[in-house]
Amino acid sequence: xxxxxxxxxxxxxxxxxxxxxxxxxxxxxxxxxxxxxxxxxxxxxxxxxxxxxxxxxxxxxxxxxxxxxxxxxxxxxxxxxxxxxxxxxxxxxxxxxxxxxxxxxxxxxxxxxxxxxxxxxxxxxxxxxxxxxxxxxxxxxxxxxxxxxxxxxxxxxxxxxxxxxxxxxxxxxxxxxxxxxxxxxxxxxxxxxxxxxxxxxxxxxxxxxxxxxxxxxxxxxxxx
Amino acid sequence: xxxxxxxxxxxxxxxxxxxxxxxxxxxxxxxxxxxxxxxxxxxxxxxxxxxxxxxxxxxxxxxxxxxxxxxxxxxxxxxxxxxxxxxxxxxxxxxxxxxxxxxxxxxxxxxxxxxxxxxxxxxxxxxxxxxxxxxxxxxxxxxxxxxxxxxxxxxxxxxxxxxxxxxxxxxxxxxxxxxxxxxxxxxxxxxxxxxxxxxxxxxxxxxxxxxxxxxxxxxx
Numbered sequence: 001x002x003x004x005x006x007x008x009x010x011x012x013x014x015x016x017x018x019x020x021x022x023x024x025x026x027x028x029x030x031x032x033x034x035x036x037x038x039x040x041x042x043x044x045x046x047x048x049x050x051x052x053x054x055x056x057x058x059x060x061x062x063x064x065x066x067x068x069x070x071x072x073x074x075x076x077x078x079x080x081x082x083x084x085x086x087x088x089x090x091x092x093x094x095x096x097x098x099x100x101x102x103x104x105x106x107x108x109x110x111x112x113x114x115x116x117x118x119x120x121x122x123x124x125x126x127x128x129x130x131x132x133x134x135x136x137x138x139x140x141x142x143x144x145x146x147x148x149x150x151x152x153x154x155x156x157x158x159x160x161x162x163x164x165x166x167x168x169x170x171x172x173x174x175x176x177x178x179x180x181x182x183x184x185x186x187x188x189x190x191x192x193x194x195x196x197x198x199x200x201x202x203x204x205x206x207x208x209x210x211x212x213x214x215x216x217x218x219x220x221x222x223x224x
Numbered sequence: 225x226x227x228x229x230x231x232x233x234x235x236x237x238x239x240x241x242x243x244x245x246x247x248x249x250x251x252x253x254x255x256x257x258x259x260x261x262x263x264x265x266x267x268x269x270x271x272x273x274x275x276x277x278x279x280x281x282x283x284x285x286x287x288x289x290x291x292x293x294x295x296x297x298x299x300x301x302x303x304x305x306x307x308x309x310x311x312x313x314x315x316x317x318x319x320x321x322x323x324x325x326x327x328x329x330x331x332x333x334x335x336x337x338x339x340x341x342x343x344x345x346x347x348x349x350x351x352x353x354x355x356x357x358x359x360x361x362x363x364x365x366x367x368x369x370x371x372x373x374x375x376x377x378x379x380x381x382x383x384x385x386x387x388x389x390x391x392x393x394x395x396x397x398x399x400x401x402x403x404x405x406x407x408x409x410x411x412x413x414x415x416x417x418x419x420x421x422x423x424x425x426x427x428x429x430x431x432x433x434x435x436x437x438x439x440x441x442x443x444x
Contacts, residue, residue, distance in 0.1 A: 072315070
């Protein structure tokens with residue numbers, strides 16, 4: 001099927017979802033660790049518009065943007081489908097993936113990196129967006145149904161990355177009483193071997209978010 | 225069996241017009257509901273409870289929101305006159321450029337069209353994105369090749385709305401001189417036999433933007 005390479009970092013939640021997808025499909029790939037403070041010519045050439053990870057390299061072509069990469073993987077390797085077959089189910093999965101990336105991730109990060117009144121406001125918005133996701137799990141073990149699917153991979157940052165953000169930010173968003181389904185889903189998700197295999201060490205993430213959140217808070221403190 | 229195909233939109237919204245273009249290209253009959261965004265209908269709130277925005281699309285009782293999600297649904301449901309290529313690489317490319325237009329181009333172009341802080345910097349960013357699109361278009365008639373595709377539909381704002389904002393405000397972002405290919409593409413797009421039936425009335429749109437320009441220019 002042609003060589004597959006993934007330009008990525010171990011810490012990036014956007015890269016993790018691609019590793020999960022490739023493993024889910026049993027596709028062998030070469031992992032190329034990128035240093036984002038010193039971007040390689042390969043990355044700059046493969047993702048000229050955004051210069052970001054992840055980028056998938058396959059058959060001499062490069063594919064940036066994680067959600068687009070997921071769809072590409074699903075279309076090239078058709079066994080073990082990630083997206084549902086039915087168009088309206090596919091539309092729902094895509095809708096919630098977009099919602100998760102636009103509202104949930106940045107909402108949660110916003111709540112974790114701010115302080116005081118700003119944090120209170122951001123927390124409310126983050127909780128609201130998590131509530132929408134909670135609802136999507138009603139009657140299901142995974143977002144994909146009985147098995148893992150596209151949306152599980154997209155939202156798969158929650159168990160580890162959100163936990164770390166919360167710890168550094170000194171805030172709890174995913175409370176078990178409030179989000180029992182998401183809580184249970186998180187446990188089930190992390191039990192899956194191919195998921196666990198691609199998780200970065202928690203300490204690495206702690207350092208990363210410590211630096212990032214401190215930086216954001218110091219910037220905010222400087223503003224008049 | 226009577227098929228229910230319903231679209232909630234606004235006459236001037238490039239986003240709901242995208243859906244209309246796709247439906248028209250595929251020859252799909254639909255019921256159109258014009259929304260008043262200052263007084264949203266209960267049905268709109270029912271069909272798009274998360275974002276409460278247009279477009280909202282309903283097909284046989286199933287509601288879908290977000291224009292690009294709707295466009296992909298339409299392409300998968302009515303398979304004639306495809307708006308996405310068949311091959312996975314082509315599809316990934318189309319999705320990439322559609323995403324670039326919505327995430328980067330449109331916000332920058334919109335911001336650059338109206339008075340704002342750091343206006344020159346904002347305009348520079350917009351121009352950079354237009355240049356990227358100009359380079360991507362190369363010698364193709366449409367982004368989709370010989371026929372209108374997903375990227376062309378998503379770029380509708382650039383072809384039709386942007387020139388009218390420029391007429392209304394005197395802004396000069398997309399010019400023939402700086403972006404000859406994009407300019408030519410815009411012309412092809414807005415005159416395309418099917419597309420042109422699903423564009424808002426030009427004078428009405430210009431008047432709308434003139435009003436907006438007046439109110440943002442005078443408010444402090």
